[in-house]
Amino acid sequence: MSDSVVAVNLRVNGTEYPLAIAMSRNLLGVLRNEVGLTGTKEGCDDCECGACMVLLDGQPVNSCSYLAVQAQGRQVTTVEGLVVDDKLHDLQRNILEAGGVQCGFCTPGMLMSACALLERNPTPTREEIQLGISGNLCRCTGYARIIDAIERSI
Ligand code: FES
Ligand code: FES
Numbered sequence: 193m194s195d196s197v198v199a200v201n202l203r204v205n206g207t208e209y210p211l212a213i214a215m216s217r218n219l220l221g222v223l224r225n226e227v228g229l230t231g232t233k234e235g236c237d238d239c240e241c242g243a244c245m246v247l248l249d250g251q252p253v254n255s256c257s258y259l260a261v262q263a264q265g266r267q268v269t270t271v272e273g274l275v276v277d278d279k280l281h282d283l284q285r286n287i288l289e290a291g292g293v294q295c296g297f298c299t300p301g302m303l304m305s306a307c308a309l310l311e312r313n314p315t316p317t318r319e320e321i322q323l324g325i326s327g328n329l330c331r332c333t334g335y336a337r338i339i340d341a342i343e344r345s346i
Contacts, residue, residue, distance in 0.1 A: 205273030242328030245301035271300035290341035294332035
């Protein structure tokens with residue numbers, strides 16, 4: 193099967209990246225290897241764990257299961273894009289302060305889901321927060337401190 197290399201222009205965290213990539217490449221790999229933003233993690237590579245979550249036009253998407261070429265013309269936001277003027281986003285600061293980070297592998301994806309949740313629902317209940325991060329698996333924390341951190345960010 194042919195896998196043509198095509199020119200794409202990805203807009204990531206407000207910066208344009210002109211790239212030549214194979215049609216079959218997923219967004220996760222291109223972000224990490226071509227764009228050089230390694231905050232987004234690869235866990236299952238099968239749309240199950242949420243470690244690779246990024247925002248596309250503000251909507252959370254598992255980047256392991258999304259073709260990079262489909263992101264052309266859309267705004268991609270990664271965890272690196274949450275930092276503005278060297279200042280951590282409230283969610284980032286609160287997840288650290290609440291002890292919601294252990295190995296940290298799930299953290300970027302959790303933050304992106306939480307970010308999207310607060311954007312569409314600025315005052316979620318604890319149950320709504322649980323639902324909002326239900327696509328993100330954490331093997332370390334038991335979730336309570338992550339949910340605490342999101343509550344603190346409201
Ligand atoms: S690596 Fe994408 S959902 Fe697990
Ligand atoms: S902190 Fe380790 S997977 Fe969540």
